[in-house]
Amino acid sequence: MQKKKEIKILRNNNPIGIFDSGFGGLTVMSAINKALPSESLIYFGDTAHVPYGAKSQNAIIKFSKDITSFLISNKVKLIVVACNTASALALPVLEKTLKVPVIGVIAPGARAAVDASKKLRIGIIGTEGTIGSKSYPKAIKKLAKAKTYQQSCPLFVPLVEEGLTDGEITDSVVKKYIKPLLAKNIDTLVLGCTHYPLLRKILEKNLEKNIVLVDSAKSTVLEVKRILEQKSLLASKSGKKYLKFYVSDNPEKFKKIGKRFFSKNITDVKKINLTN
Template identity: 40%
Template sequence: MKNNPIGIFDSGVGGTSIWKEINTMLPDESTIYLADSKNAPYGAKKPKEILRLSIKNTELLLKMGCKLIVVACNTATTNAIHHLRENYDVPFIGIEPAIKPAALKSNSKKVGVLATKGTLSSALFHKTSNDHASGITIIEMEGAGLVPLIEAGKIDSKETKELLDKILQPMLKEEIDYLVLGCTHYPYLMEALRELLPKHIQVIDSGEAVARQTKAILEKNGILRIKGEEATYQFYSNGNASVLRSLLGITGKNVSIDSLDF
């Protein structure tokens, strides 16, 4: 069990931003990543459909022998992780927008959250906001249209930058000093965000915190990988695998990036 892989899934390629953080912190762990690009974005879907897709991905990763599953999707976490933990025996790591650290550090007491509709409308998101943002004004903006552009490999396009600028404007008018990224696709827009945001605005995502939690849960359950053979990194996409390859930018005999219908 210790040498079994960590499973990771997302509604497409965005969760590779989480994979990179996990791989940096736990380079000896083998991983299997599922990019459910065919069904991206989850954020526009109804809760019942998000749950169905999350179950589908979970069961495939379990068939592949995964010892722990990271739900590398904010929308899937907020809509499905409780069910997954109740119904499957492996540990699950979820993702929530990093509202707490932003709220603690904000001087203007105004924090922007950029996320999908499915995350912003979820009960878990509102609980997190209520628990950690007392006295803070949260300005929520739905990043409608951003995920399809990232999935299409248009991260640096004029179209993407113009849409992002339009979405950011209401938050800038409110004079936020922190922007929380509430979707694992959005860290890939960091370069554009740096161009569009005033320099004093800090951008926070959940990647490093998820990696720390993954390590802690592996240690707690006694399932950290035993060093020996080189770790393997497998990536599967049911969409355009070339987008996955370009975002990852990794090669080697221990890396496989393939198309898979799931």
């Protein structure tokens, strides 16, 4: 292994890399952009392989390795895995193999859930992959003696990607998925997928009022900030800041749909063929 040189850099204007299977991670990127406005950000959406939710761990690890190699070649100083499925299934491997700090969304989400929950009865919704990995229950139980109840919601991503964030169909899908969790008397619900914040309103309509909804974006940003400070990696305020967007398929569609997730227009998106 190459020996790292201990050079203390007080400011580092290299970009932060962020990736997801598609659009969902833009909600995390948007939060980072607001909280850390001096930071340059590079986003990669793996739209050739989207969705990750029902694919195998081997496949998710392979996709994640290819994407992070691309981000590293763009000199990122830190990587945010802004996808719950990839955080659940690939983060341990990335942490071992990459030389920059890697932050997933699950540990910060678990932290936020434990902080929000009074009765420590926590529901978690996510993709098949995330739920199957039991990553949230494990992360939560490291922090507190909590009861956790999981439910995979494989139709939520297709619904959001089709723009069906309200209406009769989505309402009946939400009711179906939420019912077993309500029966468990949860007081907190973790939105364990970066698509789900777009379903917040219809979820709130179907939940009892005392149930707190937790999404990882905010707490992930806090973790990013903490690590940048700790490692003296924050960008200088006077530096030239940029936002770049890359995808593995369909840049035009990404521009069009992405703005709903990013909360502002996305102008320049490049398509990249990863080595695999």
